[in-house]
Amino acid sequence: MVSAFLELWRLAQDWRYAFTFSDGLWRPVNDAFSNGFRYVNWSIDVPILLIQLVVVLGLTRKSAISYATKFTIGGLLMIWTGYIGQFYEVTDPIPFWIWGAVSTVFYVYVLFVVWGLISKESDNLPKSPDNLPGMMRFVRSYLFITWTLYPIAYIIPAFWFDGWGVVTRQIIYTVADVTSKVIYGVILGYIARKRSEAIDYEPAMATSRR
Structure with missing residues (x-):
């Protein structure tokens, strides 16, 4: 979650200095705004956030390594192929759609693995307190909904060419980052604590040293 906040802060700074107010209008300056920081952050956060599922579900070592590998490789390929495609979003729509389609294959794969993992393992969580299996199944649906925002934002430049399209894309990306990282992390942290x-694990306590 810390890296998500740092990413959003940096993007806010870049967005602020990407425009200047002149003659009653906000106009872009010479340096173009870049989504590069988002992709760097996603490359760090996505594998970590998905591997947290493995930890919270308490898989055996062999299964944990298998799922962690699937999440890491699938997640990174999804992000990096999408990043290649976004270089062509303005100049050449064909590579944009090709790389976007490749990224979507890995996107579907990762969500398929997430769905299968939670469906298989959620009932092994304690039912008391707070019906943890039900909460984990909620996380499964929550991820599907929040992750859907990313491909929606990704394809906006293909249909919406003006400044409002650019602004809308950044708003959707930001909402997706907050919901799929920060709020997701809070929910998963709650499940892990319960x-x-x-x-019968004792909560961690800070002690003073003398």
Whole structure:
């Protein structure tokens, strides 16, 4: 979540200096605004956030390594192929759509693995307190909904060419980042804490050293 906040702060700074107010209008300056920081951040956050599912579900070592590998490779390929495509979003629509389609294949693959993992393992979580299996199934649906915002934002330049299209794309990306990282992390952290309580782990306590 820390990296998500840093990413959003940096993007806000870049967005602020990408325009200047002149003659009653905000006009772009010479340096173009870049989504590069988003892709760098996604390359860090997406594997970590998905691997957190593996940790919270308490998989065996062999299964944990298998799923972590799938999430890391699938997630990075999804991000990097999409990043290649966005270089062509203005200049050449054909490579944009090709790389976007390749990225979508990995996007569907990752969500398919997430769905299968949670469907298979959620019932192994303690049912008391707070019906943790039900909460984990909510996380499954929540990820599908929030992740859907990314491909919507990705294809906006192909249909919406003016300044409002650019602004709308950044708003959707930002909402997606907050919901699929920060809020997702809070929900998963709550499930992890309740799971620890159910199996009699003591909460961490800060102690002073003398």
